[in-house]
Amino acid sequence: MRSAIPTFPLFFLLLPTAACAEDAPLQKVEISAASGVQQRRDDTAAKIIVSRDDLAQYGDSSLAAALKRQPGVSVVGGEVRMRGLGAGYTQMLINGDPAPPGFSIESIAPEMIERIEILRGATAEYSMQAVAGSINVVLRKGASGAEREWKLGAGRQDGRWQPAASLRVADKLPGFAYALTGALERTADDVAGRTTETISDPAGTLLARRETRTRNASSVNKASLTPRLQWTFDNGDTIIWQSLLDWYRTGFDGVASETALLGMPTAYPRNGATSQASVFSARNDVNWAHPLGRRAS
Known part of the structure; x- marks a missing residue:
């Protein structure tokens, strides 16, 4: 015959532990999550x-x-x-x-x-x-409603201003929607430097000492425009025309002037460089979507 084991002693043993848990102060809990970039x-x-x-x-x-x-x-x-x-x-x-x-x-x-x-x-x-x-x-695609957004900004680096501006205009009308986004920006810098060149013989005697001052100025002008037009007809056809226009121009002016403090100058004590580049690109996409039939309900 199997005897039953009483359970009341275990109940009394758990009482002191539960009492201690209720008297213990709550600990601080912090929950953190990684950022989207991480x-x-x-x-x-x-x-x-x-x-x-x-x-x-x-x-x-x-x-x-x-x-x-x-x-x-x-x-x-x-x-x-x-x-x-x-x-x-x-x-x-x-x-x-x-x-x-x-x-x-x-x-x-x-x-x-x-x-x-x-x-x-x-x-x-x-x-x-x-x-x-x-x-x-x-x-960017067309908007679901009217949008009017413009931004102006400016920065200053190496003593030269760097303005920027952007514009976004969009709206959706019955059977027609349009969106136009444009941006203008200019960046420029002007950096000056100085280098010193010394020439000595094996004995350590100074033979020549020359100092060169340089100044390099560069600028970048850019403009972008992305128009988008969409027509929706009664039969369900949709025509979308989107274009990307980019204009990009860079300029550079540099000069280096040498001064002979000791000895003879080099063969070219003064140098200058100037360069300009301009790039324009245009891209057009036209899509025509025609429904072949309606799904039967």
């Missing part, structure tokens, strides 16, 4: 999406500044690199199509971008030529 940095997925809100959060004035914060992407002298590989291994796309020749990431303002898609490897969706990956810049 989550993208730790993400192991093959695709990273930089949304419109992420672009507006930091107030970047160029696409290059926005790309520098993304994991696995670096910008060196206007050249985009992924996974340490040069521009020849990284593909730039605009709305899923390869960027036109002469395209510069400095020419597109963040106000014109809806999102940035970063693909960390070659995919059959776009092209297998991008060994390091692809960066797809998706331009």
